[in-house]
Amino acid sequence: xxxxxxxxxxxxxEELGLNKREAKDMVEMFFEEIRQAxxxxxxxxxxxxxxxxxxxxxxxxxxxxxxxxxxPITARRVVTFRPGQKLKxxxxxxxxxxxxxxxxxxx
Amino acid sequence: MTKSELIEVIAREQSHLAYRDxxxxxxxxxxxxxxxxxxxxxxxIRGFGSFSLHxxxxxxxxxxxxxxxxHLAGKYVxxxxxxxxxxxRVNQGYQRELEESA
Numbered sequence: 159x160x161x162x163x164x165x166x167x168x169x170x171x172e173e174l175g176l177n178k179r180e181a182k183d184m185v186e187m188f189f190e191e192i193r194q195a196x197x198x199x200x201x202x203x204x205x206x207x208x209x210x211x212x213x214x215x216x217x218x219x220x221x222x223x224x225x226x227x228x229x230p231i232t233a234r235r236v237v238t239f240r241p242g243q244k245l246k247x248x249x250x251x252x253x254x255x256x257x258x259x260x261x262x263x264x265x
Numbered sequence: 266m267t268k269s270e271l272i273e274v275i276a277r278e279q280s281h282l283a284y285r286d287x288x289x290x291x292x293x294x295x296x297x298x299x300x301x302x303x304x305x306x307x308x309x310i311r312g313f314g315s316f317s318l319h320x321x322x323x324x325x326x327x328x329x330x331x332x333x334x335x336h337l338a339g340k341y342v343x344x345x346x347x348x349x350x351x352x353x354r355v356n357q358g359y360q361r362e363l364e365e366s367a
Contacts, residue, residue, distance in 0.1 A: 160307040160315075161298065169297050170290055180282065184275070184290050189313045191274050193351055195266040197358040202266045207295050208343070212355065235359035236352070239316075239345030246342065248303035249318060253340040256305070 163189070196237055208241040268295070302343050312350035319344040 163185045170181040192210065195202050202210040213236055220231035241249070266274075268291065276287040298316070301308050308316040318341040326337045347355070 160309040161301040162309055163311070166294055166297060170293060173293055174286065174289055176282075176286070176290065180279075183279065184287075185294065187275050187278065188271070188291060188294055189310055191271055192266075193313060193354060195271075196351065197354040199358055199362060200266050202271070204268050204271070204295055207299055208345075210345075214359070233363075234356045237314075237345075237347045237355050239343070241343040245299055245302065248299060249341050249343055252303050252305055252318075253338070256341075257338060 199235070204242075206242055206244045208239055208245055211238050211240060212236070213238055305341075310348070312348050314346055314348040314351055316343060316345050318342065 163182075166185045167178070167181040170176045170184055171178055174181075176184060192202050196210060196212065199212060201212060204210075215231075215234050215236060217233045218231050219228060221228055272284070272288050272291050275291065276282070276284045279287060282290075298308055302316060302318065305318060307318075321340050321342055323339040324337050325334050327334050
């Protein structure tokens with residue numbers, strides 16, 4: 159099951175005792191402020207989780223896949239996510255668990 | 266923008282909440298997101314993007330110091346795919362900057 163904004167609001171309600179309205183607004187604002195910073199061209203660094211970086215892409219040739227017509231892909235800025243050390247380590251621990259549970263029993 | 270700057274911005278806008286509550290809430294959300302990924306779950310935030318795990322197959326790597334080859338097990342790495350609204354707003358911000366500097 160994927161984690162959603164509704165799950166996160168529910169968690170804030172249960173863990174921190176924010177009321178439902180406050181919890182919903184908090185989750186909304188968390189993602190909106192990150193979006194706004196990125197829109198303003200600012201990198202976002204959430205220590206322990208990861209960094210949202212911005213990269214500028216030059217214009218490059220493209221093609222309409224349906225018609226085959228050549229149309230340039232204009233210069234643009236894109237968001238990339240670089241997971242932090244702590245998150246990477248936690249996900250690697252999950253990889254190891256998965257590998258261990260997939261191993262056939264030999265005993 | 267860092268985590269503490271993010272906390273400050275939210276605290277300024279949610280002035281009815283104590284700074285400490287906003288700080289706890291932000292840390293709580295980040296921890297819940299980390300836990301989801303560490304448990305193999307996806308995160309789907311409409312208008313922002315989705316986080317999932319991508320599998321990196323096992324490979325034979327090389328120790329750069331000794332040149333010795335080492336077996337590296339397959340592993341999962343976190344991956345983020347920006348959503349439509351985020352992609353569009355980031356690019357609009359960029360286009361505005363380009364126009365302003367032209």
